[in-house]
Amino acid sequence: MEHLKLLGTRGSPVNARVEIALQLKGVDYEFAQQDLQNKSDELLKYNPIHKKIPVLLHNGLPIVESLLILEYIDEIWKENALLPVDPYCRAQARFWAKFIDEMIMPATVNAFLGEGDTEKATEELQEHLKTFEKGMKTAELFKENKIKYLDIAGLFVIYWIPVLQEFAGKNVLTRDNFPEIMSWADDIFSCDVVQKNLPDKQMMFGFLRLSFPHVNPNAHRQ
Template sequence: MAEEVKVFGAWGSPFSHRVELALKLKGVPYEFIEEDLANKSSLLLKYNPIHKKIPVLLHNGKPIAESLVILEYIDETWKDNPILPEDPYERAMARFWCKFMDEKCMPALWKAYWIEEKERAKAMEEAFEHLKTLENELKGKFFGGETIGLVDIACNWLAFWIGVIQEVAEIELVNGEKFPILCKWIEEFINYSPVKESLPHRENLLAYLGARREALFASTSKQIIY
């Protein structure tokens, strides 16, 4: 009996892309179900009633939510091409850096690019410090060593989305002069065949994020979905 694997996501979401990339690296066939984040489907709300967000992995009728949780589930379910280290300490460190990316690095970068100009300097300084911390952790070709692992997948936003955001915001924080090791990793990561084949079209993402940026600065709530 064939396995049923579905991903509820959005084409422009780095969180959806994490799940898709992990499945591609594992060679797992799946069906992608595009969600309209402004008009979420009844199935998405059914499968993720707590957070009501993408991505959601549906495996043989069982839903799993939250991208990092999904990545670990994928690794434990399909054993080929592991994305987590075998050593317990290294596994714990991989989880730590994924958490750092989501809770520290990504919010600081997002704020630095999208915040009003008068408050930008402090935000840029905070983002710079987090990026430097991340660069100091990168000691091999990838965060996972010689092959792509959990931390690389979690950092996909930094590898591809950040370049598009910099173009939209007309602010350059990540470049080869400031972060040579990170930029070398970015080049290796986005040119790795399974990654390159699954990235969203850059021009479409430019238009999408440009529209979101306009919506952000037009909004009194200063909230934006990415």
């Protein structure tokens, strides 16, 4: 009998990736909410190197790093494939997911949550989004009807960036500036499983206000 347990934190984009993938596959799992200010023995035991969520325990064996967890899930449960079948398309999907995590994510954090002058990081984020949007136009990957690996990875761009930019009171990702990204977002948001796993925006503002009190004190006080 299979046992799946996810050590995660609701509200986190990397946690949402794993929950969405498991739910799209239709597999049952136990969820153990983690307090990242006071890490559990279980989290430290199963992710001793990075000490981060998400950790998926499959029959007691830990798998870490959200993108690797998605690949693992896709290899174990074959129905509703997440990665493209064609090896070249698979490589493309992995490339853009890595681009999101290694280029877009850090620039986003620096642009919207950084202390001091965030101008340079904001420009950098704009450039990365332009590169990403151009990539979308050429990669057929984004045009499939079902929610796949890259759509799940890309939720950071289409959901978390808008929340963070609203919190910081800056507009970088808009429909006028990035029409392709925003129309891709419309497709992804029409999926029920995705909708169900997006954290409440007001809850996120509350968390962000507590965690980043230096960010634009005039934005989003209500």
